[in-house]
Amino acid sequence: MCSVGSGAGVRRSGICALLLLFLFPALSTAGVSKIKDVRIADRGDSTRIVFDLTSPAKHKVFVLSNPHRVVLDIDRCSANGKLSSIKAKSTLLKSLRYAQKSPQQLRVVLDLHAAVAPKSWLLAPANGKGHRLVLDLSSKVKQPSAKPVLAMPATSRGKRDAIIAIDAGHGGKDPGAVGRRGTHEKAIVLSIAKRLKKLIDKERGMRAVMIRNRDTYVPLRTRISKASRLNADLFISIHADASVNRSAKGSSVYVLSQRGATSEAARILAQRENAVDKIGGVSLDDKDKVLKSVLVDLSQTATIDASIDLAEDILYELGAIGNLLHKRVEQAGFAVLKSPDIPSVLVETAFISNPQEEQRLRTHAHQQKLAVAILKGIRRYLKDHAQSDMLLASSGSAGRHVIRRGETLSAIANYYQVGVGELRRANALKSDKIRVGQVLKIPASTGT
Numbered sequence: 001m002c003s004v005g006s007g008a009g010v011r012r013s014g015i016c017a018l019l020l021l022f023l024f025p026a027l028s029t030a031g032v033s034k035i036k037d038v039r040i041a042d043r044g045d046s047t048r049i050v051f052d053l054t055s056p057a058k059h060k061v062f063v064l065s066n067p068h069r070v071v072l073d074i075d076r077c078s079a080n081g082k083l084s085s086i087k088a089k090s091t092l093l094k095s096l097r098y099a100q101k102s103p104q105q106l107r108v109v110l111d112l113h114a115a116v117a118p119k120s121w122l123l124a125p126a127n128g129k130g131h132r133l134v135l136d137l138s139s140k141v142k143q144p145s146a147k148p149v150l151a152m153p154a155t156s157r158g159k160r161d162a163i164i165a166i167d168a169g170h171g172g173k174d175p176g177a178v179g180r181r182g183t184h185e186k187a188i189v190l191s192i193a194k195r196l197k198k199l200i201d202k203e204r205g206m207r208a209v210m211i212r213n214r215d216t217y218v219p220l221r222t223r224i225s226k227a228s229r230l231n232a233d234l235f236i237s238i239h240a241d242a243s244v245n246r247s248a249k250g251s252s253v254y255v256l257s258q259r260g261a262t263s264e265a266a267r268i269l270a271q272r273e274n275a276v277d278k279i280g281g282v283s284l285d286d287k288d289k290v291l292k293s294v295l296v297d298l299s300q301t302a303t304i305d306a307s308i309d310l311a312e313d314i315l316y317e318l319g320a321i322g323n324l325l326h327k328r329v330e331q332a333g334f335a336v337l338k339s340p341d342i343p344s345v346l347v348e349t350a351f352i353s354n355p356q357e358e359q360r361l362r363t364h365a366h367q368q369k370l371a372v373a374i375l376k377g378i379r380r381y382l383k384d385h386a387q388s389d390m391l392l393a394s395s396g397s398a399g400r401h402v403i404r405r406g407e408t409l410s411a412i413a414n415y416y417q418v419g420v421g422e423l424r425r426a427n428a429l430k431s432d433k434i435r436v437g438q439v440l441k442i443p444a445s446t447g448t
């Protein structure tokens with residue numbers, strides 16, 4: 001990673017502190033905003049939620065999966081009792097919960113039937129309406145005109161490549177760790193990254209995108225936003241380790257620690273747009289159903305779980321070609337791993353501070369070996385984790401779905417783009433009644 005500090009543990013926390021410094025901007029001194037009303041408009045494959053506010057408020061939006069949720073954190077905002085009376089349901093939206101995290105922050109959690117892409121922005125007073133925060137949720141599943149999502153027959157039409165973002169650490173004015181022979185981490189990792197890209201691009205169903213292609217400095221936050229912009233499914237940051245202990249050696253793989261997994265994540269998905277507030281939804285001001293509010297346990301995010309799976313697969317392959325520093329995946333607060341919805345890992349390929357490993361890292365043969373090991377790890381991961389719209393998922397003819405709370409048969413049928421009748425027949429169901437934990441066979445779609 002870098003070459004400061006002393007002793008493995010101390011060194012790492014020092015680095016993390018540096019990386020995390022920029023994540024906590026000072027609180028604004030503006031007054032507390034209140035939610036006056038909430039309006040929800042259901043458009044089938046999209047849902048618009050408008051929060052009427054007494055004053056503009058900073059906010060962050062991020063996505064969690066398993067089960068699918070969107071979390072909206074609004075700074076210096078109070079629910080003012082309005083949220084508890086909302087009947088928040090739409091084709092996509094299952095329920096809405098909220099909690100006052102602190103006087104400074106209101107957290108709203110939207111439970112969803114399926115994965116969505118959220119967009120949010122603030123609107124200034126206009127046309128008789130006051131300050132508004134607009135949250136658009138659009139289904140990630142294409143509606144009827146699109147190809148079936150899961151269980152495509154023999155052909156792979158409509159399927160996509162898994163996109164892997166390769167992040168060569170450091171660059172430009174930041175050399176990273178420097179070996180005794182003057183080897184710069186930034187140069188070694190770029191070379192490994194380029195090799196990995198070549199390997200990935202040769203694979204069926206995979207495509208690599210580079211966060212940096214040249215010896216340039218890319219800020220950490222930019223690295224994440226670039227991966228997000230390039231629609232990356234996985235993010236792999238490549239580094240070479242260093243320690244004052246010259247005998248320290250071996251590879252290691254990191255994922256984000258659960259602590260601090262939220263703040264940076266939000267920045268990326270929070271997007272502002274100038275758009276006309278065209279909501280046609282009914283006012284929910286007068287609905288009186290009280291919904292229980294619960295804070296999301298963010299330490300259980302599926303993204304971190306998926307990251308750990310990916311890290312384990314890569315660690316396994318690295319272990320097959322050389323020493324491991326840690327036999328298991330480590331977790332730390334690396335800023336570069338803070339993507340909210342992209343499984344992200346940081347690979348420390350070897351110790352550039354160890355003379356033998358520095359020597360090896362300089363050779364093309366070893367760089368290639370490392371790239372191949374990382375590729376094999378990605379392959380292992382995607383074998384089990386490819387999303388249903390990926391080319392790599394098409395080999396299985398049909399899928400399985402475990403029923404989660406609040407799901408309906410029709411929502412599941414819609415998600416997988418199969419008919420409700422088909423779904424019922426495939427599972428010998430006499431009615432649309434399903435229970436939590438029940439496993440449904442998802443039939444191969446006829447693709448009509």
Ligand SMILES: [Zn+2]
Binds near residue numbers: 177
């Ligand atoms: Zn590094």
